[in-house]
Amino acid sequence: MIEPNFRHTINGQQVATAIAQDYQTNKILMVAFINKQAYHKSIETNYAHYYSTSRDKIWFKGEESGHTQQIKEVLLDCDSDAIIFKVKQNGGACHTGHYSCFYKKLSSNGQDIIEDDTDIVFNPDEVY
Amino acid sequence: MIEPNFRHTINGQQVATAIAQDYQTNKILMVAFINKQAYHKSIETNYAHYYSTSRDKIWFKGEESGHTQQIKEVLLDCDSDAIIFKVKQNGGACHTGHYSCFYKKLSSNGQDIIEDDTDIVFNPDEVY
Numbered sequence: 349m350i351e352p353n354f355r356h357t358i359n360g361q362q363v364a365t366a367i368a369q370d371y372q373t374n375k376i377l378m379v380a381f382i383n384k385q386a387y388h389k390s391i392e393t394n395y396a397h398y399y400s401t402s403r404d405k406i407w408f409k410g411e412e413s414g415h416t417q418q419i420k421e422v423l424l425d426c427d428s429d430a431i432i433f434k435v436k437q438n439g440g441a442c443h444t445g446h447y448s449c450f451y452k453k454l455s456s457n458g459q460d461i462i463e464d465d466t467d468i469v470f471n472p473d474e475v476y
Numbered sequence: 477m478i479e480p481n482f483r484h485t486i487n488g489q490q491v492a493t494a495i496a497q498d499y500q501t502n503k504i505l506m507v508a509f510i511n512k513q514a515y516h517k518s519i520e521t522n523y524a525h526y527y528s529t530s531r532d533k534i535w536f537k538g539e540e541s542g543h544t545q546q547i548k549e550v551l552l553d554c555d556s557d558a559i560i561f562k563v564k565q566n567g568g569a570c571h572t573g574h575y576s577c578f579y580k581k582l583s584s585n586g587q588d589i590i591e592d593d594t595d596i597v598f599n600p601d602e603v604y
Contacts, residue, residue: 349586356529358484365493365507374502379493379558391586401484422582424589426572430507444554454550458477458519461552 371434377441415439499562505569543567
């Protein structure tokens with residue numbers, strides 16, 4: 349099987365960068381790291397798995413919340429140390445209830461954060 | 477100034493993950509790491525700078541090639557350890573001549589790479 353180059357060392361794990369992107373709108377949903385085991389799980393099951401640097405374990409996205417990511421396409425970059433999962437996102441990608449984790453925009457002077465709350469798709473209190 | 481959380485340690489540098497995305501089409505152009513100095517350079521100049529893990533230095537994207545990335549918008553993710561630069565890409569983002577670094581697609585059986593050469597925008601031999 350074709351594999352990324354897991355050349356970054358984080359918490360002693362060899363990882364690549366993994367981006368989840370909506371397969372229809374191209375909206376970026378989240379970014380995480382992936383190791384060899386999580387990559388194989390993803391390709392075998394067709395659902396995104398990552399390596400959690402904070403919990404130091406394989407992480408099946410949506411295992412608890414049901415907000416899984418069905419993989420439609422896998423892209424690798426030129427030197428293969430980063431991948432894109434183009435996915436069908438069930439529910440929302442973000443634990444805050446947003447569809448995408450990237451809901452914070454820098455103000456033009458760089459001094460403030462403007463939150464986009466138009467993409468809230470669930471109430472975290474009801475899910476976690 | 478608002479800053480990302482540079483919480484990942486790569487090559488002894490504190491970094492965040494940085495994604496460059498076309499500000500009009502939402503195509504993902506490349507992914508890299510960014511440290512505090514590169515972030516400040518980016519915000520101050522309005523052009524993307526990254527931290528090169530292989531060269532261990534700040535990297536002004538397009539310094540050699542002219543293929544700079546003018547920043548139109550900066551997004552942060554929920555825990556602020558990843559950012560998106562929505563950019564106007566001059567020329568192409570990839571050193572191979574492709575507009576995007578993500579021109580390799582995994583075949584459906586996971587055994588092959590299918591290269592998309594429709595987005596080649598320059599000849600690397602003439603640029604580097």
